[in-house]
Amino acid sequence: MIPLLRYQLDLLLRSQRWLPPFLLYAAFVLIGVRSGEPILDSLGYASAALLPTAIWMVRACVSNEAPAARHCTTAATGPARVHLAKVLTAMLATGALGVLGTAVVAFVSDPHSAGHRTAVPVLPAAGAGLLTALSCVLLGIAAGALCAWPVMRSSGWGISIGAFAALLLLVVGASPANAAVSGMVTGSPTGVIHVPWLPFAGAALLAAAATAASCGLSSRRT
Numbered sequence: 485m486i487p488l489l490r491y492q493l494d495l496l497l498r499s500q501r502w503l504p505p506f507l508l509y510a511a512f513v514l515i516g517v518r519s520g521e522p523i524l525d526s527l528g529y530a531s532a533a534l535l536p537t538a539i540w541m542v543r544a545c546v547s548n549e550a551p552a553a554r555h556c557t558t559a560a561t562g563p564a565r566v567h568l569a570k571v572l573t574a575m576l577a578t579g580a581l582g583v584l585g586t587a588v589v590a591f592v593s594d595p596h597s598a599g600h601r602t603a604v605p606v607l608p609a610a611g612a613g614l615l616t617a618l619s620c621v622l623l624g625i626a627a628g629a630l631c632a633w634p635v636m637r638s639s640g641w642g643i644s645i646g647a648f649a650a651l652l653l654l655v656v657g658a659s660p661a662n663a664a665v666s667g668m669v670t671g672s673p674t675g676v677i678h679v680p681w682l683p684f685a686g687a688a689l690l691a692a693a694a695t696a697a698s699c700g701l702s703s704r705r706t
Contacts, residue, residue, distance in 0.1 A: 488569035523593035527613030528668030538624025582617035602675030622687035
């Protein structure tokens, strides 16, 4: 699996298909996060932007390989392992964005509550923000795996459903992403840090299930 991951990461970097989702995330952060704003609000907003970014990154990784190269790697290692490597590549790439974004937002934000009355410790806030970011990444990976090949053969339908899924997963109360982001934002007025362990665990389970389903389906549709 390690050689496959290296190959897919190298392919993603050289193809520059990582650039559009990266620019989407950068635009969200640059527009929505301002220097000196409360740290918990800013971390919550930046984390939410990672969910659509992860969905787009999965589509970029899954469709990145040329047909001839895909047939070769599939014949050598099996379709399920190849597809798993592509999804893991998207997760690593978006996760790296989350780590970088969390660090930048924590650095430029004001370590106080929304009313600037209560001091918020930066490291615990950044830790909770990183877990929130990873929750959004994992849920985006789950949605992306179900909105791309082999689950969705049509690019048009896949993109439309992926965009709708991103919106739905951010606003529905039962969503792990909504729970994690809401915990950061609702804690901002009082300066209370809510660490989203349960949303993270739920997002991880959903990502594992969706990835397993798409990998199993790739063996049938290769």
